[in-house]
Amino acid sequence: MRSWVRAQINYLMKNMERELFGPLVREHRIPEKKVRIVEETAELLRKYRMFAVLDLEGVPNKQFTMMRRILEDKGIVVKVVKNRLFERALRKAGVPNAEEVIKLLVNENAFVFANMNAFELKLLLDKIELPMKAPIGQKVDKEIVVPPGRTELKPGPIMSLFGRFRIPIQVREGVIWIAKEAVVARPGDVVTPELASLLDKLGIQPFYFKPKIKFAYDSGLVIPAEKLVVDVEGVRSDLGQAVFTALSVAAELALPVPEALELALHKAFIRAARLAAEAGFVTPENAELVLSEALRRAYALAARLTEAVPELKEVVGGVQAPQQPSEERKEEKEEKEEEEEKKEVKEEELAEGLAALFG
CATH class of the missing domain: 3.30.70.1730 (Ribosomal protein L10, N-terminal RNA-binding domain)
Structure with missing residues (x-):
């Protein structure tokens, strides 16, 4: 059989196989x-x-x-x-x-x-x-400074690179010394190949990963x-406010927890002292408060009388309003301390709070 006839027969058989069985698909094995x-x-x-x-x-x-x-x-x-x-x-x-x-x-x-x-x-x-080398083409966001001191670089062609960046140098002890601190890049500058090479040779890593x-x-x-993105200060403030509010409510309800009971007892003492002062009931504990309340009322009465009798202004003019009793000042001080405490929520507590909120 001639070769061209054999080739023709093979071609016809392949076409018939394709029409009858479709294209053969190889099995793909994943490594x-x-x-x-x-x-x-x-x-x-x-x-x-x-x-x-x-x-x-x-x-x-x-x-x-x-x-x-x-x-x-x-x-x-x-x-x-x-x-x-x-x-x-x-x-x-x-x-x-x-x-x-x-x-x-x-x-x-x-x-x-x-x-x-x-x-x-x-x-x-x-x-x-993490500190990293200066990438070529990267924009500089803050000054890059070359400090003075000894380098381990030998004198040679690299000295021209120092001159290009206006870095004053000296040759001593067979190596290059940088004579004075020099700024080689400012914010907005782009790191060139020459600058990247120089900083690398000096071991300076001005960028952070x-x-x-x-x-x-x-x-x-x-x-x-x-x-x-978490607003740490905002969340800290919100958590502090929540703690302060919860503590205040717990104190009002006199819940049997140490933090709330201490505040509740203090508030109860202040209220009792004020009530005793209003009633004129004097004890060693509230004597200062009673006298202060009496002086406050006397001063208020004197102020009213001066409206009716102007001549009394000369007498009343030298009278000063009494200062707040020490117990009231103490209460205000403690309230301020509580305000400070609610601001001092640490990042660890913040993370724990977020963990509780988001599971």
């Missing part, structure tokens, strides 16, 4: 490594009550490793997983509202798993600041980053 990653991530999703997604774009490896160690020391797991594998883990773990999470998975991310509420985690992440959270997932709820 074992990816299967293991999905399994591990799904297990983390089941184990921890919440997770947060951090932006990894432009994050140096050194600073990321340092951040991971800080968080892991607090029992928080940080894992870098590709978005596609994380999607599979979400579905495998049966996470509620998973589709809403998947929509937000873009670019390179790190996933933080924790058994705390999202607001606690955000407060914790906000406290992390702060973890950037994209969103958090807590108990089925997706919380954007902007909603996680």
Whole structure:
């Protein structure tokens, strides 16, 4: 059989096979490594009550490793997983509202798993600041200063770089010394390759890495980053006001708790002393209050009399209104102290309050 005839027959048979059975589909096997990653991530999703997604774009490896160690020391797991594998883990773990999470998975991310509420985690992440090298193209937000002193740089072509940034130098002991402090960048300037190189050689890290959270997932709820910003002073003030109000109500009701009873007894004593003063009943404890009340009434009466008899103004003019009794002053002082106490709510108490509010 001629070769061209054989080729024609093969072509016709392939066309017939395609029409009868359709295109052949190869079986796609997922690599074992990816299967293991999905399994591990799904297990983390089941184990921890919440997770947060951090932006990894432009994050140096050194600073990321340092951040991971800080968080892991607090029992928080940080894992870098590709978005596609994380999607599979979400579905495998049966996470509620998973589709809403998947929509937000873009670019390179790190996933933080924790058994705390999202607001606690955000407060914790906000406290992390790690020094880092000057990235080329980054805008400067504050002055970058080169301090005076010895460097370990040998004299050579690098001396022209110092001159470019107007850094006064001297050569002593075979190395370059910076003679005087110099400002090499001001707010709004952009870090050039030359500046980045010089700062790196001098070991100066003028920038700080702060973890950037994209969103958090807590108990089925997706919380954007902007909603996680906590007004610490505002919440502290609200909590303090709530504590003060609750204590005042408890004191009025004389609830049998030490904090309320102490205040209730003090208020009862003040009211009893005032009532005794009104009735003119004198005891060693309320003598000052009774006399003060009597003087106050006498002064009020004298003021009324001067309206009818103007000549009395010369006599009454030198009379001063009595000062508040010491018990009243003490009460006002204690009320002020209570006002101060309600402002002194610590961040730890704030986090506990948020934990109670959000489960």
